Amino acid sequence: NGIAVGMATNIPPHNLSEIVEAAIMLVNNPATQLPEILKVVKGPDFPTYGIIHGKAGIYEAYRTGRGRFMMRAKAGIETFNKDRQAIVVTEIPYQVSKKRLIERMAQLVNDKVIDDISDVRDESDRDGMRIVVELKRNAEPQIVLNQLFKHTSMQEGFSMIFLAVVNGQPKEMGLIAAIQHFIDHRVEVVRRRSAFLLGKARDRELILEGYLKALDHLDNVIVIVRASANRAEARENLVAYFAGKKITINTTGRAPKADPEKPFTAVQADAILELQLHRLTRLSIDEITKELTQVRENIAEFEAILGSEKKLRAVIVRELEEVKKLYGDERRTVIEDEAAEIHLEDLIADEQVAVTVSHSGYMKRTTISTYRNQRRGGTGRMGMKTRDEDFVEHLFIASTHAYILIFTNNGRVYWLKVYEIPDVGAAGKGKHVGNLVGLQPGETVRTMLAVRNLEEEGKYIFFATRNGLVKKTELKDFCHVRSNGINAINIEAGDELVAARLTDGQQIIFLASHEGMAVRFDENGVRPMGRAAYGVWGIDLQKDDYVVGMATTIKPEAAVESKAKKSADPTSEVVDVGKKGSLILSVTENGYGKRTPADEYRLISRGGKGVINIKTTARNGKVVAISQVAEDSEVMLISQYGKIIRIESKTIRESGRSAQGVRLLNIEPGDRVAAAVVIPPEDDPIGGNGNSGLIQ
Known part of the structure; x- marks a missing residue:
C-alpha cells in the first residue's frame, strides 16, 4: 500500500494465470498493445471474491497508472416464512471486516437510517460466508440492498496506483510497463543464473575429465600416490605425470599424452586424491562417463542461452508456464461493465x-x-x-x-x-x-x-x-x-x-x-x-x-x-x-x-x-x-x-x-x-x- 512518505502505491491482487498469460504475450511480442493484453487480464482478482463494477477505471489505471473502480459484495434475496424476505450476503469486498460490517448494519438499524431491517445475523461456517439480513413485511428488498451499498462497506471504492521504484526512482506506470519491468528482471535473472550454472558445469566437467584420466592410468596413479611423501607432493607428481613431464617415481606402461588446450590441473589432482576406492568399479566408471555427457550437454545449453536472446526468452516462457501449471487458478472476482451496474431507479x-x-x-x-x-x-x-x-x-x-x-x-x-x-x-x-x-x-x-x-x-x-x-x-x-x-x-x-x-x-x-x-x-x-x-x-x-x-x-x-x-x-x-x-x-x-x-x-x-x-x-x-x-x-x-x-x-x-x-x-x-x-x-x-x- 505504500513505499515511503509521499510515495503512495496501491496495487490490487491479480489472477496469477491471467498475469502469466499477459507476460508470455509480451515476452513473445514486446510490441503487444493494451487492448490485446486486456483480452487476457480482465482486472484485479481478490481472494475474497466479490464483484467489481466498471471497467473504465480499470482501463484507465492500466493505461496511465491511476484509476478507480467500485467493489461490491455479492448478495441475493431469499424468501422465508412464505411472506418474509431476507438479503443474504455471501461475498464481501477486499479488506472489509465481516465483524465491522455486521456492526455497521446494526448501527444503521438502531439509528433508523434503514427502517426495513428486522434482524441481522452471521450464519457463516466452514462452507463459506453467509450474512443474513431479515427484512420487515412489505419491505422492498432492492431498496434496502442499495441502502446497504450506500451506507456500509458492502460497496467500497478502490483507487489503483501503479507506483514502483525503477532504477532507484519512484515511477508511475501502466500495466504493460509494469509487466515489462518484470520481464526485464526475469531476463537479467535467467542470464545471471545461466552464467553461474555454466561456470559450475565447466568446473564439474574438469573434475570428471580428471577422473577419467586417472582411471585410464590407474596403476601409475596408485604408484605415484603411494610413493609420494605427502598430499602436496602427490599433487605435484600427478600434475607433472599427466603433463608428460619426467618424475622421480618409476611408472610402468605408456605415458599419458598431454593436451595443451586442456592441461591437467591441481584441482583435478586434488579431486583424484579424494576419490574413494569404490568409485574405481566398472559401474562407477560408467556413471562418471554418463554424467560427463550430461554436463557437456548442459554447458552447450547454457552457452546457447547466453548467446541467443530468443533462447533466453524461451526459457522465461517455459518457466512462466510451469508457474501457471503449479499455482494458477480460476478467477474469483466477477467484473461487470458500467452498463451492468445497478442503479436504484432501475430496480x-x-x-x-x-x-x-x-x-x-x-x-x-x-x-x-x-x-x-x-x-x-x-x-x-x-x-x-x-x-x-x-x-x-x-x-x-x-x-x-x-x-x-x-x-x-x-x-x-x-x-x-x-x-x-x-x-x-x-x-x-x-x-x-x-x-x-x-x-x-x-x-x-x-x-x-x-x-x-x-x-x-x-x-x-x-x-x-x-x-x-x-x-x-x-x-x-x-x-x-x-x-x-x-x-x-x-x-x-x-x-x-x-x-x-x-x-x-x-x-x-x-x-x-x-x-x-x-x-x-x-x-x-x-x-x-x-x-x-x-x-x-x-x-x-x-x-x-x-x-x-x-x-x-x-x-x-x-x-x-x-x-x-x-x-x-x-x-x-x-x-x-x-x-x-x-x-x-x-x-x-x-x-x-x-x-x-x-x-x-x-x-x-x-x-x-x-x-x-x-x-x-x-x-x-x-x-x-x-x-x-x-x-x-x-x-x-x-x-x-x-x-x-x-x-x-x-x-x-x-x-x-x-x-x-x-x-x-x-x-x-x-x-x-x-x-x-x-x-x-x-x-x-x-x-x-x-x-x-x-x-x-
Missing part, C-alpha cells in the same frame, strides 16, 4: 403512486390500486393514521420514476425522486418531509409537480400566490436545485405560494378563490421571469378572499393539435381536451363538487375580478380545490380526518357556473375536505401534464 417499478403529505409534514407514497374505485357519495376509506391534531393536507399522483418538485409556502423549491419517498401501506404514517429534504424553519409544503426531464426546452412553471400574484419561469431554471433548496418565486410579507403548474407556454390559466370566484386568462399575458421575480397580478380579489387553486387548460384552437400529439406520443405532457373541451372540477369543503366546461368562463385579461365559479352556500361551504379533469380520469378526495374516496370523474355531473354541485364525499361532523386530485388514465406516465390537483 423500482415504473408505476403510478399516490403521494400524500399530512398537515404536520409526514410524507409517504402508496400504490394507486390500494384505493379501490367507489361510487360518488361513498364514505371512503382510511388513507393514513393521523393523530387528533394532524390530518392529511396534500395528495398527489405521480410515476415512481418522476422527479418531484416540492414548492413551499415561502416560495422555495426542493426536488427528489418519487421512489425516494417511503412506500408504506394505506394506513402508514410515512416520513417527515424534513427528513427527505432540508426544509427551513416554518416552511410547509404547498404544491408538488412531477417532471421527467428537468432540462426540457419550451416548458415553464406557472406560479400563483394566495394574494393573487402569478409568475412564469422556465423549467430548466430548476434543474440544479441544491439540497437545501432554492428560491422559486419571491414572496412579499403577508403572502404565500398557493399553486405551481407545469405548462408549455401556451395554456389558458384558471384561478379560483375561496369565496367561489374564478378568472380565466391566456398564459401569453404573462411574460417569462427569473426565479427572483415577484410576479404580476393574476386576479383582483375581494377583501378577506384568497386564491385556493389554479388549473391549466389548452386553448380551444389547439385542441385538435393537442389530441394528435397525445396519440402520437404516449408520454406527452399535453392534455387531451376531447370533443367537449376542458372541464373544470370544483370541490368544496363539505364534500360537494361539480364539473363545468371551461368555455363557460369568459376569457379576460389577467388581473380581473372574474366570475362566479361555484356557489359557496351553507350546504357547500367554501371552495377548497379546483382542477382540470378529463372524461376518462378519476378523482381522489381526502378529508382532514384521513378519509379517502376514489371515484370516476364521469360520474360527477356537469353543471353550470352558478350550480352548487353534487355530493362527492360523505363528510362527518367536524371533518372537511382537505385536498382533491385528478388521477390520470393508466397510459399517462407522469400524471397528465405533470401537475397535481393539490389545493391548500
Whole structure:
C-alpha cells in the first residue's frame, strides 16, 4: 500500500494465470498493445471474491497508472416464512471486516437510517460466508440492498496506483510497463543464473575429465600416490605425470599424452586424491562417463542461452508456464461493465403512486390500486393514521420514476425522486418531509409537480400566490436545485405560494378563490421571469378572499393539435381536451363538487375580478380545490380526518357556473375536505401534464 512518505502505491491482487498469460504475450511480442493484453487480464482478482463494477477505471489505471473502480459484495434475496424476505450476503469486498460490517448494519438499524431491517445475523461456517439480513413485511428488498451499498462497506471504492521504484526512482506506470519491468528482471535473472550454472558445469566437467584420466592410468596413479611423501607432493607428481613431464617415481606402461588446450590441473589432482576406492568399479566408471555427457550437454545449453536472446526468452516462457501449471487458478472476482451496474431507479417499478403529505409534514407514497374505485357519495376509506391534531393536507399522483418538485409556502423549491419517498401501506404514517429534504424553519409544503426531464426546452412553471400574484419561469431554471433548496418565486410579507403548474407556454390559466370566484386568462399575458421575480397580478380579489387553486387548460384552437400529439406520443405532457373541451372540477369543503366546461368562463385579461365559479352556500361551504379533469380520469378526495374516496370523474355531473354541485364525499361532523386530485388514465406516465390537483 505504500513505499515511503509521499510515495503512495496501491496495487490490487491479480489472477496469477491471467498475469502469466499477459507476460508470455509480451515476452513473445514486446510490441503487444493494451487492448490485446486486456483480452487476457480482465482486472484485479481478490481472494475474497466479490464483484467489481466498471471497467473504465480499470482501463484507465492500466493505461496511465491511476484509476478507480467500485467493489461490491455479492448478495441475493431469499424468501422465508412464505411472506418474509431476507438479503443474504455471501461475498464481501477486499479488506472489509465481516465483524465491522455486521456492526455497521446494526448501527444503521438502531439509528433508523434503514427502517426495513428486522434482524441481522452471521450464519457463516466452514462452507463459506453467509450474512443474513431479515427484512420487515412489505419491505422492498432492492431498496434496502442499495441502502446497504450506500451506507456500509458492502460497496467500497478502490483507487489503483501503479507506483514502483525503477532504477532507484519512484515511477508511475501502466500495466504493460509494469509487466515489462518484470520481464526485464526475469531476463537479467535467467542470464545471471545461466552464467553461474555454466561456470559450475565447466568446473564439474574438469573434475570428471580428471577422473577419467586417472582411471585410464590407474596403476601409475596408485604408484605415484603411494610413493609420494605427502598430499602436496602427490599433487605435484600427478600434475607433472599427466603433463608428460619426467618424475622421480618409476611408472610402468605408456605415458599419458598431454593436451595443451586442456592441461591437467591441481584441482583435478586434488579431486583424484579424494576419490574413494569404490568409485574405481566398472559401474562407477560408467556413471562418471554418463554424467560427463550430461554436463557437456548442459554447458552447450547454457552457452546457447547466453548467446541467443530468443533462447533466453524461451526459457522465461517455459518457466512462466510451469508457474501457471503449479499455482494458477480460476478467477474469483466477477467484473461487470458500467452498463451492468445497478442503479436504484432501475430496480423500482415504473408505476403510478399516490403521494400524500399530512398537515404536520409526514410524507409517504402508496400504490394507486390500494384505493379501490367507489361510487360518488361513498364514505371512503382510511388513507393514513393521523393523530387528533394532524390530518392529511396534500395528495398527489405521480410515476415512481418522476422527479418531484416540492414548492413551499415561502416560495422555495426542493426536488427528489418519487421512489425516494417511503412506500408504506394505506394506513402508514410515512416520513417527515424534513427528513427527505432540508426544509427551513416554518416552511410547509404547498404544491408538488412531477417532471421527467428537468432540462426540457419550451416548458415553464406557472406560479400563483394566495394574494393573487402569478409568475412564469422556465423549467430548466430548476434543474440544479441544491439540497437545501432554492428560491422559486419571491414572496412579499403577508403572502404565500398557493399553486405551481407545469405548462408549455401556451395554456389558458384558471384561478379560483375561496369565496367561489374564478378568472380565466391566456398564459401569453404573462411574460417569462427569473426565479427572483415577484410576479404580476393574476386576479383582483375581494377583501378577506384568497386564491385556493389554479388549473391549466389548452386553448380551444389547439385542441385538435393537442389530441394528435397525445396519440402520437404516449408520454406527452399535453392534455387531451376531447370533443367537449376542458372541464373544470370544483370541490368544496363539505364534500360537494361539480364539473363545468371551461368555455363557460369568459376569457379576460389577467388581473380581473372574474366570475362566479361555484356557489359557496351553507350546504357547500367554501371552495377548497379546483382542477382540470378529463372524461376518462378519476378523482381522489381526502378529508382532514384521513378519509379517502376514489371515484370516476364521469360520474360527477356537469353543471353550470352558478350550480352548487353534487355530493362527492360523505363528510362527518367536524371533518372537511382537505385536498382533491385528478388521477390520470393508466397510459399517462407522469400524471397528465405533470401537475397535481393539490389545493391548500
